[in-house]
Amino acid sequence: MADEPVSALDVSVQAQVLNLLQDLQNELGLTYILIAHNLSVVRYICDQVAVMYVGKIVELADTDELYGNPLHPYTSALLSAVPDANPNVEFNPVPLQGEVADPSQEYGGCNFAERCEYAKDICFQKVPELLNISNDEHPHYISCHLAGELSLKGII
Numbered sequence: 001m002a003d004e005p006v007s008a009l010d011v012s013v014q015a016q017v018l019n020l021l022q023d024l025q026n027e028l029g030l031t032y033i034l035i036a037h038n039l040s041v042v043r044y045i046c047d048q049v050a051v052m053y054v055g056k057i058v059e060l061a062d063t064d065e066l067y068g069n070p071l072h073p074y075t076s077a078l079l080s081a082v083p084d085a086n087p088n089v090e091f092n093p094v095p096l097q098g099e100v101a102d103p104s105q106e107y108g109g110c111n112f113a114e115r116c117e118y119a120k121d122i123c124f125q126k127v128p129e130l131l132n133i134s135n136d137e138h139p140h141y142i143s144c145h146l147a148g149e150l151s152l153k154g155i156i
Contacts (some may be wrong), residue, residue: 003035039079109125
């Protein structure tokens with residue numbers, strides 16, 4: 001388990017550590033649980049990604065699937081905050097309104113509903129289940145009442 005393993009390191013040292021982790025993973029068949037806020041690091045190292053909001057998984061999928069086809073509004077907002085290396089690509093992060101939900105409180109609905117621009121009544125009334133919505137061998141789990149209704153933007 002690695003919790004923010006490169007967050008306090010210089011960029012060149014970050015690259016060396018990430019390459020070492022990847023080499024060890026390939027040579028020894030290791031599995032890592034990586035906790036990170038840097039989505040570029042997550043994309044580089046991870047085969048699968050779980051996105052959490054206030055301590056609960058809201059989306060879980062293979063990395064390429066999640067980055068290219070996010071299904072939860074929070075995932076899409078996070079990915080929109082990753083600047084593109086191409087200076088010709090316009091940077092338009094999705095601003096999240098409101099305050100982060102209090103993890104010590106029980107909500108009658110989705111923890112993200114207060115900040116979600118797509119929220120409907122059901123989002124405030126019923127906690128969404130984490131369900132696999134994929135029909136193939138690569139599961140894509142989503143905890144959102146609006147899964148399948150929204151067309152969200154990825155970064156691949």
